[in-house]
Amino acid sequence: MRTFFYYALMLLLGYAWYRAGQNLLRKGYRDEKGELTQGIVGPVGFLMAGGVTCYLFFAMLRALVRGEIPCVGKGCAGQVYTLAAHAGEYWANLFFIAWCVLGLGYAMYVTLKIWFRA
Template structure:
């Protein structure tokens, strides 16, 4: 039951993130106060999000190829989950990394589209 609630909340948060990005994209070049519409992240945040997303994507590809993923929590540092021995924990960590990559990628996409509007 706990896993169901966890994944449901992750999907709900992803949906809210998507709706927020769509709301920003629907805004015009300027908002209601006459100021320029800003993206989800600024220039430094854009570079940081791009770096973290690339690192997580690389870690995800590495985990798919090697069949093992390190635990991503604070309470289990140093633990490595393998696909053969811990399939559930392996796929849970892979899903979490994929969710982070997609969320950061969407933030970068929305910011890029807002910055380069014509």
């Protein structure tokens, strides 16, 4: 049951993140106060999000190829889950990393769309 709530909350968070990005894209060049519309992340945040996204994407591809993934949480630091021995934990950690990659990638996409409006 806890796993169901975990995945349901992840989907709800993803939907809220998507709606927030769409609301920013729907705004014009200026918001209600007359200021320029800002993206989700600024220039430094964009570079940091890009670096973290690339690292997590590489870790995700590495986990898919090798069939093992290090634990993502604090309670199991140093533990490695393999697809053969711990399939549930393996896919849960891989799903979490993929979710982070998608969320950060979407934030960068929205920011670039706002920066390069024609």
